[in-house]
Amino acid sequence: MSARENLPPQPQVIEGRPAVQLRGNRLAQALFRLAGWRLVFDGLPGLQGVILVYPHTSNWDFLVGLLAKSALGLKIRFWAKDSLFRVPVFGAWVRWLGGVAVNRQSSQGLVGGTVAQMQAAARAGELYWLAMAPEGTRSLATGWRSGAYQVALQAGVPVGLAYFDFARKVVGLHQFVRLSGSPEADFALMAAHLSGAQGKRPELASPIRLKP
Secondary structure, X not given: OOOHHHOOOOOEEOOOOOOEOOOOOHHHHHHHHHOOOEEEEOOEOOOEEEEEEEOOOOOXXXXXXXXXXXXXXXXXXXXXXXXXXXXXXXXXXXXXXOEEEEOHHHHXXXXXXXXXXXXXXXXXXXXXXXXXXXXXXXOOOOOEOOHHHHHHHHHOOOEEEEEEEOOOOEEEEEEEEEOOOOHHHHHHHHHHHHOOOOOOOHHHOOOOOEOO
16 A cells, blocks of 8 residues: 555645636625625635635624625525524525525535535536525634535535634635545635634634534
């Protein structure tokens, strides 16, 4: 057995021009520029995947993300507390935005169900990107929750590394990777790309690693 065969699996950065180009909303783009923000995005590498958004430290993240989503032309899905969907009008709005209800009592079935939906979209040639803030909270945590990471691994789809940098007023989504399944290697690569982003409240940014 060669020394190369003894090496642990490594994540791979997806190179080249993204295959899926999107057309964003011009009004949203103008509003984004007017607010002094900049978008860094070239497109998506495929029709299905997972977007991990970091850091998540403030309620402002949702507003900035909502405007960025429209400006980029992204049609995404995201997990949201199931209680939100029971609120009249607001629940319908969250679902329209792409919200998928999360029952925290049945989280084990959530990953499998999302993978099945993503695989069905692949068979139908449809767009299905799940976007998540893997910290799962605006407060300081010990690491990231594993749900979105597991969806990407089980579905075999690329992961987009998105960041909100309030210090530079930049929203970026320009690096995509294929995970190796080795948390140490995967999170080292993600940390190298994301750790420089500064959230609205930097002291609340959680370390880029799976929760112990």
